[in-house]
Amino acid sequence: MKQLHELTINEVHEGYRNHEFTCVELVKHFLNRIEKYNPKLNIFLALNPNVITQAEAIDREIAEKGIDRELLGIPMAIKDNFLTVGISTTASSNILKGFMPQYESTVTCKLLAAGAIFLGKTNMDSFAHGSSTETSDFGPTHNPWNPEKLPGGSSGGSAAAISAQLATAALGSETAGSIRQPAAWCGVTGFKPTYGRAGRYGCIAMASSTDSPGPIAKTVEDAALITKVISGKDPFDATTSPLVVENYPSFLGKSNLDGIKIGLVTEYLLADMRNDVKQLILEAAAKFRSLGAIVEEVSLMDPKYAVGVYTVVQRSEVSSNLARFDGIRFGHTRDSFGEETKRRIMLGTYTLSSGYYDAYYKKAQAVRTKMIDQFTEIFKTFDAVIGAVSPGPALLIGATKNQPMFGEMEDILVEQSSVAGLTSTSVPCGFVDGLPIGLQITCDQFQEAKALAIADCYQKNTTFSQFPDLDKTL
Amino acid sequence: MKITPLIGLEVHVELETKSKMFCGCPADHFGKAPNTQTCPVCLGLPGALPVPNQKAIESCIKIGLALNCSVNRLSKFDRKQYFYPDLPKGYQISQYDQPFCSVGFLNLDSGKKIGIERVHQEEDTGKLQHTVLNGEKVTLVDFNRSGVPLVEIVSMPDMTSSAEAKEYLKKIHEIIRAIGVSNADMEKGQMRLEPTVNVCIENETGIYYTPLVEIKNINSFNFAVQAIEFEIKRQVQEFEKSGIEKTATNKTTRGYDSVKKTTFLQRTKEEAKDYRYFPEPDIPPFIIEEDFVERIRKEIPLLPDQEIFSLEKLGVEKKDAKILISTQNRLAIQIVHDYSRDDRIDSKKLASLIVNGKLNPAQDVLVQYRNLTKIGITDTTQLTQIVQNIIDGNPSIVAEYKKGKTNVVGFFIGQAMKETKGAANPKTLSDVVTELLNR
Numbered sequence: 079m080k081q082l083h084e085l086t087i088n089e090v091h092e093g094y095r096n097h098e099f100t101c102v103e104l105v106k107h108f109l110n111r112i113e114k115y116n117p118k119l120n121i122f123l124a125l126n127p128n129v130i131t132q133a134e135a136i137d138r139e140i141a142e143k144g145i146d147r148e149l150l151g152i153p154m155a156i157k158d159n160f161l162t163v164g165i166s167t168t169a170s171s172n173i174l175k176g177f178m179p180q181y182e183s184t185v186t187c188k189l190l191a192a193g194a195i196f197l198g199k200t201n202m203d204s205f206a207h208g209s210s211t212e213t214s215d216f217g218p219t220h221n222p223w224n225p226e227k228l229p230g231g232s233s234g235g236s237a238a239a240i241s242a243q244l245a246t247a248a249l250g251s252e253t254a255g256s257i258r259q260p261a262a263w264c265g266v267t268g269f270k271p272t273y274g275r276a277g278r279y280g281c282i283a284m285a286s287s288t289d290s291p292g293p294i295a296k297t298v299e300d301a302a303l304i305t306k307v308i309s310g311k312d313p314f315d316a317t318t319s320p321l322v323v324e325n326y327p328s329f330l331g332k333s334n335l336d337g338i339k340i341g342l343v344t345e346y347l348l349a350d351m352r353n354d355v356k357q358l359i360l361e362a363a364a365k366f367r368s369l370g371a372i373v374e375e376v377s378l379m380d381p382k383y384a385v386g387v388y389t390v391v392q393r394s395e396v397s398s399n400l401a402r403f404d405g406i407r408f409g410h411t412r413d414s415f416g417e418e419t420k421r422r423i424m425l426g427t428y429t430l431s432s433g434y435y436d437a438y439y440k441k442a443q444a445v446r447t448k449m450i451d452q453f454t455e456i457f458k459t460f461d462a463v464i465g466a467v468s469p470g471p472a473l474l475i476g477a478t479k480n481q482p483m484f485g486e487m488e489d490i491l492v493e494q495s496s497v498a499g500l501t502s503t504s505v506p507c508g509f510v511d512g513l514p515i516g517l518q519i520t521c522d523q524f525q526e527a528k529a530l531a532i533a534d535c536y537q538k539n540t541t542f543s544q545f546p547d548l549d550k551t552l
Numbered sequence: 553m554k555i556t557p558l559i560g561l562e563v564h565v566e567l568e569t570k571s572k573m574f575c576g577c578p579a580d581h582f583g584k585a586p587n588t589q590t591c592p593v594c595l596g597l598p599g600a601l602p603v604p605n606q607k608a609i610e611s612c613i614k615i616g617l618a619l620n621c622s623v624n625r626l627s628k629f630d631r632k633q634y635f636y637p638d639l640p641k642g643y644q645i646s647q648y649d650q651p652f653c654s655v656g657f658l659n660l661d662s663g664k665k666i667g668i669e670r671v672h673q674e675e676d677t678g679k680l681q682h683t684v685l686n687g688e689k690v691t692l693v694d695f696n697r698s699g700v701p702l703v704e705i706v707s708m709p710d711m712t713s714s715a716e717a718k719e720y721l722k723k724i725h726e727i728i729r730a731i732g733v734s735n736a737d738m739e740k741g742q743m744r745l746e747p748t749v750n751v752c753i754e755n756e757t758g759i760y761y762t763p764l765v766e767i768k769n770i771n772s773f774n775f776a777v778q779a780i781e782f783e784i785k786r787q788v789q790e791f792e793k794s795g796i797e798k799t800a801t802n803k804t805t806r807g808y809d810s811v812k813k814t815t816f817l818q819r820t821k822e823e824a825k826d827y828r829y830f831p832e833p834d835i836p837p838f839i840i841e842e843d844f845v846e847r848i849r850k851e852i853p854l855l856p857d858q859e860i861f862s863l864e865k866l867g868v869e870k871k872d873a874k875i876l877i878s879t880q881n882r883l884a885i886q887i888v889h890d891y892s893r894d895d896r897i898d899s900k901k902l903a904s905l906i907v908n909g910k911l912n913p914a915q916d917v918l919v920q921y922r923n924l925t926k927i928g929i930t931d932t933t934q935l936t937q938i939v940q941n942i943i944d945g946n947p948s949i950v951a952e953y954k955k956g957k958t959n960v961v962g963f964f965i966g967q968a969m970k971e972t973k974g975a976a977n978p979k980t981l982s983d984v985v986t987e988l989l990n991r
Binding site: 174286404 | 592593596597598599600601602603604631633635637640641642643826828829830833834835836
């Protein structure tokens with residue numbers, strides 16, 4: 079029989095229904111694991127001080143009404159850039175150390191309304207500036223598969239929390255790879271909804287034009303359910319779409335992929351990529367074929383251009399978004415910004431300066447439009463495109479040192495889809511050197527149902543979604 | 553030597569919408585306890601996002617249309633970035649290269665057209681209060697005003713005297729009030745003025761332009777006039793001394809000291825800010841459809857100049873029409889229009905009586921008008937005949953009068969008025985009635 083921390087959302091609900099355990103017991107089980115493993119992994123920055131009281135209330139609700147909310151009693155780990163009333167929120171930055179939010183973010187509000195219970199806040203790259211969780215002002219998170227390795231980032235804490243099974247599900251956010259890349263490095267499922275599908279209100283802004291909240295979970299099924307809960311028009315976010323949210327879980331469970339056309343992006347098989355990683359992607363393509371899909375090679379713009387576009391747009395927006403931390407409010411001065419944050423503010427200030435705006439920001443936006451057009455063209459004939467999430471497995475802690483473009487190089491394969499605002503899943507597709515490798519399945523804007531259905535079919539027909547035995551790895 | 557001042561004006565108007573520009577807080581901030589009308593958005597808290605106020609955008613477009621501007625089909629907001637303690641986000645949401653409205657004009661009474669360059673939407677800042685607290689000099693910030701919708705109206709440098717500038721400002725003020733988007737109360741800071749001034753000097757050696765000077769944040773028409781006049785004199789003197797001409801980079805910013813009636817240097821171009829404008833990523837761009845613009849156009853009432861013209865057509869003198877319009881005496885304007893179809897009343901006279909405070913438009917207009925103008929039946933012989941008949945027919949009421957019940961006078965006046973179908977001059981009639989009753 080599975081242990082409590084191994085259960086998926088549906089399995090937790092099954093357990094509640096059969097009175098196998100209570101929410102308080104489940105929460106205490108996770109708290110014990112957190113107490114035991116967190117000192118080595120540095121995943122949680124803050125724990126919810128009221129979690130037991132809240133679990134007790136949920137148990138009363140279950141006893142009275144049964145399970146009538148989609149995430150009732152599901153213990154979740156929340157990335158520290160989402161404002162949560164009653165739990166300190168810092169975006170892993172010293173400048174916000176001790177900050178207690180005055181309001182609840184839209185997506186955490188929706189999770190709470192669906193009955194979720196928050197265990198605590200997870201570590202991330204400071205202000206989400208990175209792909210390693212190493213730029214956190216509170217130290218790096220360690221990869222549960224090998225604590226000497228990075229978990230990826232910026233949602234590294236949330237991905238590691240799922241991999242280490244310190245929560246049933248987690249919330250992350252992606253600006254360019256920040257959900258998919260740590261999910262890949264930690265060997266779990268990450269899902270980036272379309273930009274504008276889930277509201278950004280109350281999510282500490284990194285790059286406003288690409289920030290997308292999304293789930294990190296054990297399975298595509300869990301990710302689909304959470305995505306359904308957090309999606310929809312947000313009256314407090316003018317960039318969210320009014321499109322009706324589909325019932326994503328109902329699209330899952332396909333036994334084959336007949337009639338689905340998948341593009342294997344040739345440019346994503348980089349020349350300097352490890353052969354064993356390439357091999358896993360080709361095997362995944364073969365798996366799709368065996369499931370009935372048509373897989374053809376497809377060509378996209380060289381991903382290095384996406385890196386250029388993303389670097390300029392994101393730094394520009396960062397320099398502006400962080401201006402509100404002016405040293406007058408929030409209790410800390412601007413010199414408490416970390417190195418990477420300062421570097422991004424400087425670069426962004428430069429690219430927006432008069433005389434440089436046209437050469438950098440404006441040109442970047444023009445290339446971005448070209449990229450979107452190219453994807454639109456491809457998705458006329460293809461249902462999805464696939465490739466590796468990251469060029470290789472998790473790197474060693476310390477790898478970001480003196481590598482200001484570290485994140486961009488690790489995210490080279492996911493930045494294009496982020497810049498174009500697409501939806502994409504990361505699912506485990508094998509191991510190299512005992513470390514997981516992630517496969518991205520990317521679909522056109524607002525094709526969440528399709529991206530999730532394809533990923534679900536792949537996941538259920540493979541055995542790569544595994545969890546490390548912490549007593550052995552740590 | 554010929555001196556021609558060149559004056560352009562930037563006018564900021566706070567809109568009187570129900571809520572602020574990008575959040576649901578009330579926009580009416582005047583006299584409210586500090587920081588009681590704030591929320592995460594207008595406080596610039598982490599994670600907060602702006603959602604544009606549709607009503608404010610409609611008001612902005614309404615101002616543009618009233619100033620004969622074209623409404624741009626594609627428009628967007630931009631971030632204007634600078635650090636100041638009253639600016640909680642570190643940037644102001646404004647409009648840079650695609651404002652809601654561009655290129656319009658406003659006619660002065662002389663018939664001269666003053667070009668309008670643009671009308672754009674932005675948000676107001678918080679307010680700083682420099683004060684002493686517990687014996688310590690401190691600066692406090694009140695964010696009630698933060699995020700209040702602000703419209704900026706930028707003119708071309710088409711005005712050539714302080715008088716033209718004043719007329720332009722007064723007309724803008726009247727238009728804003730007439731279309732109902734703001735009371736534009738100068739004392740409450742709802743309308744703020746920034747003249748940009750330089751001078752064209754023609755002498756025997758050639759034609760020269762003095763460097764541009766922008767005068768910041770003036771809150772009265774008279775101060776604007778004084779500041780412009782001071783600046784014209786100063787620039788001519790300065791030019792005579794230094795011979796420095798306008799270049800692309802030597803624009804300066806000056807403040808106005810209303811006590812000394814002088815301007816003073818605030819900032820030179822070297823210190824000028826680079827605002828690092830870029831498109832506001834939190835607000836999608838706007839596509840403004842023609843039928844939306846037409847709907848707003850239909851909501852615009854007759855503008856002050858049009859109203860003055862329509863009163864003039866009734867025969868009202870221009871100076872009286874202007875007073876009625878500028879004081880927004882809606883009842884009086886209505887009455888002048890209503891009685892213009894009444895042969896017994898001369899519109900020119902009626903308007904003049906109202907303007908001079910002799911006739912109260914809230915009371916019986918005809919009676920007052922007749923009293924004041926002595927028209928109607930003033931023939932005492934004819935009235936005596938009529939009144940005598942009524943007295944003869946009502947001996948009991950006459951008896952009451954004799955007993956001291958003097959208010960029955962009204963009865964006789966009323967009856968006589970009825971008999972003359974309202975044509976009797978009330979004053980003459982009243983005199984006749986009293987005289988006959990006392991006989």
